[in-house]
Amino acid sequence: MPTSGNLLSPKDLSVAIGVSESSLKRWTDRGFLEVSRTAGGHRRIDRNEAIRFVRSRKMQIVRPEILGLPESVAATPNIDLESLDDLDEAFLELMRHGHDLGARNHLLQRFLDGETIAALSDGPIRRSFDRIGELWHEGPEGILIEHRATEICVGLALELSKMVPVKDDGPRAIGGAIAGDGYKLPPLLTTAVLQEHGFRAVNLGPNTPIEVFELACFTDDPAQRPDLVWMSVNDLDQDDPGIGDRFTGFAKRCEAEDLTLVIGGRSVGEIDLESTPSLPVHRSMSAFADFLEAWKRRRT
Template sequence: MRTFLSPKELARAVGVSESSIKRWADDDRLRVVRTAGGHRRIARQEAVRFVRDSHLSVVEPALLGLPDSVRDAAGLPPDAELPQRLYDLLYDGHLEAARGMILSSYMQGAAVARLCDQIVGPTMHRIGTIWEHRDEGVFIEHRATDTVIQALSELRLMLEEPAENAPIAIGGALSGDPYVLPTLMAAVVLSEAGFKVVNLGAETPVSALAHGVEQYAPGLVWLSLSVTAESPTPVLDEIVELARELESRSVPLVIGGRGVRSLRHPLPAGCVEMASMSELAAFSRGLISR
């Protein structure tokens, strides 16, 4: 995958003239670097940012390192119809089109948190109930999950690099929680907010998080809890142990997911519960701006 584009390549990618790209660069709307020979080059992440901010259409996705399905999905339905459209694509096995739709929504300006809260999250929740009335439900869910993971991972690579002095965020889902998508969504949201992110994934014991805290000295730790705890006390004890350690370091512990309500106890001091990825995005941007 190319990491830099020439003005000519970016012009082809979005269907405008090379002179327009150069003019936007000269007007400081588009950040460029110069080669040893003085030629302009545009970082891929900067090209993506510019396309989104300028509301340009992508006509040659490959030049931006994107699949052709991004171009095919350019004519997205109205926002209210996006979850149903994504559901239909995933259900029917049109996986490349589903991947393209997620990436297209982002390229057309949707924030990651909005994608997760309003499109991907509701769709995957609905797909996760198919097994209750269809024998092939687990097959459909696992196939859809892999597709969404691919799309979010690609999207993460499209984000601007965090600042050199950006704080680190580390997190994952607790032991007993096998769900990969919620903690991946949190990782991408935090990356977009400007954090350097370490996602430990599903089934992460508190001891692993503690090692991560020691190694990285993060500015934020997150926990995803998507599984209803049959015995909430041991889970809560783990959270309390981690929260105490983080509170001594003045580091917030952010926790979210449908399993939180099963704890049936107030969260310990130092914990901040998030009801959505949009809340996480707002909270994390507030920390970055301090």
């Protein structure tokens, strides 16, 4: 019986990836794989750490169910990284037809093969929504597809973010989508990417007024104060001309109080950034991820 809870025995993991127990124990002793110990000295491996390991080494998974993964990720051969465009095309088709299980398997498979959450966000997810967004304008059929696909991706984004090991002493990040932007997926994906890079991330969701950002960032309690704020801009309320000034005010206050502010999103160009020239703006999740790594290095 595979060990209960979130902890695996060396035997469990060795069976899951089809290697001998001996090798696995040797790997843990060499530090390739982090293990905790019972009081009696038996090794225990966290599930997420196991997933991180198989991903980093690109190991085959023979028995996915032991790791809490769907059976279907076992049989499929490793994906050919050359034909990424075709792959994204395949994901788009799954999303168009509302094939939730297929989309889940596709994304999990690619995640296990080593693609980062940031890369998956920029690749299959963003590409499919670019195309599905076009359909949206063409009537109810497009809206149906878009709604179904969004809900599927919401589940996938949360599932992915639960598969990365958590660092409970990582830097704090908070953010959301600006007022007028009702897209819920970008904030979820941003949160997942932040967790992928060791942040403790709080998501304020879509349609968050600037005043709420201010309140969340400049709280009196220093233990709650974030180290980084992010804002997603995929839509803007055209009827609210004051929003530019409010944003500038917020950005200046962040700079004054030494709080890093990052923005990104499709409509980020519609914001006037003249008065805040040093503000980091990102056009992709991968760029955001690179920024996060540089930010962490600068911090230490």
